[in-house]
Amino acid sequence: MDSVQPADAQMMRRHWLLLGACGWVLLILMFFSKFINFGFKIPGYTGSAEMIVWTLSSVATEQPSLRWPEKGATRPYVLSSVSPSVRELPDWQSVNEKRLELLSTVCRNSSLWNLTHTTVRKFVLDRIFVCDKHKILFCQTPKVGNTQWKKVLIVLNGKFPKIEAIPENLVHDHERNGLPRLSSMTDIEIHQRLNSYFKFFIVRDPFERLVSAFKDKFVKNPRFEPWYKHEIAPAIIRKYRKIHHDDGKRVGLQFEDFVRYLGDKTGRQHLDRAFGEHIIHWLTYTELCAPCDISYNVVGHHETLQLDAPYILKAAGINDQVSYPSIPAGITDYNRTKVEQYFTGISHRDISRLYAHYQGDFSLFGYQRPAFLLD
Numbered sequence: 001m002d003s004v005q006p007a008d009a010q011m012m013r014r015h016w017l018l019l020g021a022c023g024w025v026l027l028i029l030m031f032f033s034k035f036i037n038f039g040f041k042i043p044g045y046t047g048s049a050e051m052i053v054w055t056l057s058s059v060a061t062e063q064p065s066l067r068w069p070e071k072g073a074t075r076p077y078v079l080s081s082v083s084p085s086v087r088e089l090p091d092w093q094s095v096n097e098k099r100l101e102l103l104s105t106v107c108r109n110s111s112l113w114n115l116t117h118t119t120v121r122k123f124v125l126d127r128i129f130v131c132d133k134h135k136i137l138f139c140q141t142p143k144v145g146n147t148q149w150k151k152v153l154i155v156l157n158g159k160f161p162k163i164e165a166i167p168e169n170l171v172h173d174h175e176r177n178g179l180p181r182l183s184s185m186t187d188i189e190i191h192q193r194l195n196s197y198f199k200f201f202i203v204r205d206p207f208e209r210l211v212s213a214f215k216d217k218f219v220k221n222p223r224f225e226p227w228y229k230h231e232i233a234p235a236i237i238r239k240y241r242k243i244h245h246d247d248g249k250r251v252g253l254q255f256e257d258f259v260r261y262l263g264d265k266t267g268r269q270h271l272d273r274a275f276g277e278h279i280i281h282w283l284t285y286t287e288l289c290a291p292c293d294i295s296y297n298v299v300g301h302h303e304t305l306q307l308d309a310p311y312i313l314k315a316a317g318i319n320d321q322v323s324y325p326s327i328p329a330g331i332t333d334y335n336r337t338k339v340e341q342y343f344t345g346i347s348h349r350d351i352s353r354l355y356a357h358y359q360g361d362f363s364l365f366g367y368q369r370p371a372f373l374l375d
Contacts, residue, residue, distance in 0.1 A: 092311045099299045099366065106363045107292035115284070115360030116292045124290045125183035125190065127280070130197075131156045134318050137182065137193060139201035139289035142281040143212045144302040145332070146202070147171055148325045152313075154178055155322050163325055172223075194294060198316045201289050204302035205334055206361040207354075207370055210262070211255075211342045213281040218253045225278075229253075232275055236261045239271065255342050256350070263353030285361050292364075299365065305332045336372070343373050 107116055118124065128139045131153050138153060140146045150171050151163045159178030160166045170177050182190055204212075217228040233253035240260040261268055262282060272279050285291060291299070298315055300308040309324035343351060351373050355362070362369060 092307070093315075096298055096311075096315075099301075100296075102366050103291060103296075103299060103364055106360075109363075112360055112363060116286055116364060118286050118290050118293060120290050120293050122183050123277075124288070124294075126181050126277075127288050128182040129153055129179045130182055130185075130193065132180075133157060134316065134321070135193075135197045136316055136318070137197045137199040139199070139294075139296075140280075141201055141203060141285055141288050143209045143216065144202045144204040145305055149202070150177070150179060152318075152322050152324060156318060163322070198298075199294065199296045200298035200300060200312055200316070201285075201291070201296060202300040202302055202305070202308075203285055203361070203365045205339075205367050206284075206358040207343075207373070208334060208339050210258075210282055210354075210358075211339055214255055214258050214342070217281060218258070227278060232278060235271055235274065239267075240264070256346050259343075259346055259350050259354050263350055263357055265353075265357060284358060285364065301365070302332055303334050339370070340372065348374070 106112060109116070124139075127141075128137050129150065130137060134156055136153070136156070138149055140150075151166050154160055154166055154171070154177055155163055157178045174181070182193065185193070216222070217225065218233055221228060229252065236253055236257050240257050241254075261271070280288065289296075298308075298312055300312055306327050309327070310319065313319040313322070313324060355370070355374060361367070
């Protein structure tokens with residue numbers, strides 16, 4: 001027995017040494033895992049330097065601005081600032097491919113054909129800005145942050161060396177901002193660019209976009225465009241307000257009047273012809289950019305612009321040439337409360353007619369039917 005004990009003791013000592021070594025290896029791996037390929041910062045984004053991370057959540061969030069708008073998704077991609085150990089990094093390219101797949105599917109839906117297809121005529125080509133130097137086409141969809149994208153293209157076209165040097169009053173001056181439109185080119189040049197250039201545009205929840213357009217043009221009017229208040233508003237009031245005279249409480253165009261006008265599919269055609277191109281701020285994405293008739297490479301979403309913008313620059317091959325301007329906190333957040341407030345008191349019939357007009361926009365880009373307004 002005495003001769004066996006030293007052997008047992010030696011085996012026991014080796015066993016504990018092995019366990020100790022394994023423990024040290026685990027500790028070292030845990031330490032280095034904090035620094036190896038679990039997080040990233042968005043390239044080219046000049047806003048907050050806070051680390052941006054991704055997680056996949058099965059719980060719907062109250063902030064649609066922080067999720068990828070997908071095809072009726074119940075498990076949205078959610079942006080959060082959790083610890084590196086729970087990070088999952090979905091591929092932005094696959095997100096864009098899902099958006100384009102949804103777009104293609106809805107474009108083939110015969111029941112929505114009239115809401116999703118349009119002729120690629122001069123009006124559409126007027127909306128598309130050209131950067132020949134980098135072979136880029138950008139279709140303008142008002143009220144989704146287009147001013148900043150125009151600044152990006154102005155710099156790329158060489159009109160100004162950097163975004164900060166561009167005067168604000170020049171951005172929308174299409175005679176002086178150095179941004180040619182596709183409509184200014186010959187048919188051969190147009191087809192060549194449509195078939196070979198990188199093409200993109202940005203979308204936003206359709207009803208929130210309408211609220212933004214109403215506030216910008218008929219309430220605040222920051223760029224001083226008097227025709228909205230003095231010509232367009234009175235014409236809409238005369239045709240669509242049930243009580244035409246102002247009674248002290250309904251001075252100027254009300255959102256209710258605006259909704260009734262937009263939901264009148266055929267009756268407003270005469271007004272729209274009189275209003276001219278001023279109506280671009282509330283036209284559908286189909287009318288503006290013909291997404292079912294032009295093959296776009298990328299569809300960005302206003303609600304996730306802080307994620308989309310740097311990747312659009314990368315996909316276009318210009319991320320080393322220019323950065324998208326910094327995005328103020330909260331400016332792209334979807335505000336359900338604001339939408340509800342504006343639609344309060346508006347009849348279910350008028351909201352339903354409005355939704356019928358913009359149903360193509362909701363379907364093409366994965367925005368959910370606004371049940372809180374329609375049900």
